[in-house]
């Protein structure tokens with residue numbers, strides 16, 4: 043579903059992605075972790091073209107990124123992206139947020155899109171909040187709207203960039219619960235997170251990145267109980283400490 | 285004496301109405317055209333094409349860096365030298381529209397730049413086209429920032445329209461000059477001219493103030 047082969051990327055002189063080779067199978071859930079600045083965001087932002095790669099091969103849903111034949115706008119409709127900072131449209135209600143792309147991109151009838159949107163919002167536990175503006179919602183509620191906004195497009199892949207790190211601790215689990223639900227329905231997911239509970243519960247693989255490179259890959263069991271490298275051990279001891 | 289002056293002022297009211305009509309027509313036409321062009325330029329200026337942005341920026345600096353009176357003279361007296369015959373009204377509209385477009389472009393561009401990049405990324409990620417991103421996500425948010433200064437700019441432009449009397453258009457200001465030759469009381473005549481401008485501008489000033497209050501309070505789309 044997603045295949046990186048020898049991917050490199052630079053920001054000016056900074057080599058952010060170093061020879062990344064990595065693939066994600068359909069219905070697989072992969073968790074990406076690593077210290078801040080290690081290139082995790084850049085890695086998943088490449089998948090939907092928010093960043094472009096310098097060399098190597100990146101194939102998503104059978105289409106090679108950077109190819110003339112690949113219609114990026116079309117490909118993006120198949121990929122949901124959940125941001126750390128939610129990025130809901132502040133001038134639109136929860137329901138308008140989740141129906142915007144279905145109506146304008148998928149060209150679904152408004153009434154149909156709205157009933158699907160209500161259903162999706164109810165599913166993430168926001169049945170009472172259809173007409174609320176983002177500013178009237180808590181962080182956890184906003185992030186759930188953001189997830190619903192992606193799901194309403196019926197994507198094939200969902201990408202999450204630290205979806206819970208901007209949240210107060212008491213709101214983290216409500217968002218993780220929704221993500222677990224999405225994973226259990228068989229979504230192909232790539233999730234940048236340090237939430238080990240989530241990784242253990244639904245991830246098939248954990249990818250550990252440091253300084254722009256994939257340093258270690260393994261099942262959550264292997265990775266958390268028996269990290270193979272010094273760097274992953276150091277990283278784990280740091281996030282376990284708090 | 286004052287009584288006599290009043291009487292002859294009242295006698296000039298058809299002329300005064302004509303002047304007011306001219307000022308309103310000039311302002312209305314050039315503000316509508318200037319807004320359309322200004323929005324287009326503002327969107328182009330922020331669209332990421334360096335060359336386009338530079339050219340627009342240079343033109344705006346040129347217009348902002350020269351007196352409006354000089355711009356009007358250039359359009360009215362110089363263009364005919366190149367074979368472009370213009371009547372005073374058209375010249376006035378062109379000059380005012382150009383001025384309005386330049387200021388509005390900068391206001392709109394500043395509004396667009398104030399929209400966080402995360403908003404564009406969210407719209408991009410959900411597959412919206414460039415026009416849809418602009419129309420559905422960026423512009424509505426930019427308008428929250430742009431609308432109050434935009435309306436304020438309209439007031440300035442209406443007042444700037446008085447400069448077109450210099451090329452012989454019978455607007456409110458020129459009516460003042462004409463009347464003052466018959467009724468030699470400049471204070472009285474131009475006080476009335478001032479009131480004429482104020483009557484046109486004051487509703488806009490109130491609107492700008494109201495918008496500013498509403499922007500800071502409400503959610504949702506901006507409505508007038």
Ligand SMILES: Nc1ncnc2c1ncn2[C@@H]1O[C@H](COP(=O)(O)OP(=O)(O)O)[C@@H](O)[C@H]1O
Pocket residue numbers: 053056058076077078079080081082083084085
């Ligand atoms: N747009 C950018 N321009 C320049 N440098 C960037 C940009 N985005 C990220 N970086 C740098 O790239 C590195 C990796 O960033 P990022 O992918 O955000 O890391 P992570 O998500 O793992 O914290 C960091 O050193 C960061 O400062």
Ligand SMILES: [Mg+2]
Pocket residue numbers: 082083084203204
């Ligand atoms: Mg990051």
